[in-house]
Amino acid sequence: MNVRRVTVLISGGGSNLQALIDACNGGRLPVRIVHVISNRADAAGLVRASSAGIPASILEHADFQERGEFDRALIELISTHAPDLVVLAGFMRILGPAVLDRFNCRMINLHPSLLPRHRGTDTCRRAIQAGDAEHGASMHFVTAELDGGPVIAQVRIPVMEGDDAHSLMARLAPREHALVVATVELFGRCSVQCADNAVSIDGKRLTNPLLLNANGHFSV
């Protein structure tokens, strides 16, 4: 079944959420963002959700004694809007096994690196430090392995002479926006599945992640 209802999890500015909202409003995405959840009350992305008329919720982990309690509350909160797909877009919290089991193969994450390179944080600085000629972003299924789930799609950008983490991140941001939009569009138009640590699209197993082209679409 193709995805119709999407819930987006955020922690900060929500520029990727905004890209999704704009793509929905522009008619490109055959899906509806039904709910936005932030684990931080001060996330600017919450304002973007409200301005777009999307129900927004705050679930701060500081309000919970232990990780498992937060995870159970998150499962319940996500479930209230019955999404087909949960998109982690700048969501900076590691989720426990209960959440991963509940939304197995229905939860995807945007990560700012060319996975499997540079899992974790501070990826732009680490890419420069490693002397990488290319950097980029990945959309992957969320599994128990941190930033280690099967990769669906990527966007690549060159690392330029004189780049620092700031300039590289600034060039990557609009490409991340395009990647998250194209990936959610893919889920809306095709059946994207995850099994045996691999991705298949309309029944065909991917051998490599899809690659976003300059026009914001996947090259075939």
Ligand code: GRF
């Ligand atoms: C993005 O760079 C994303 O890759 C990273 O956090 C940032 C989120 O930005 N994980 P925003 O909140 O969507 O503006």
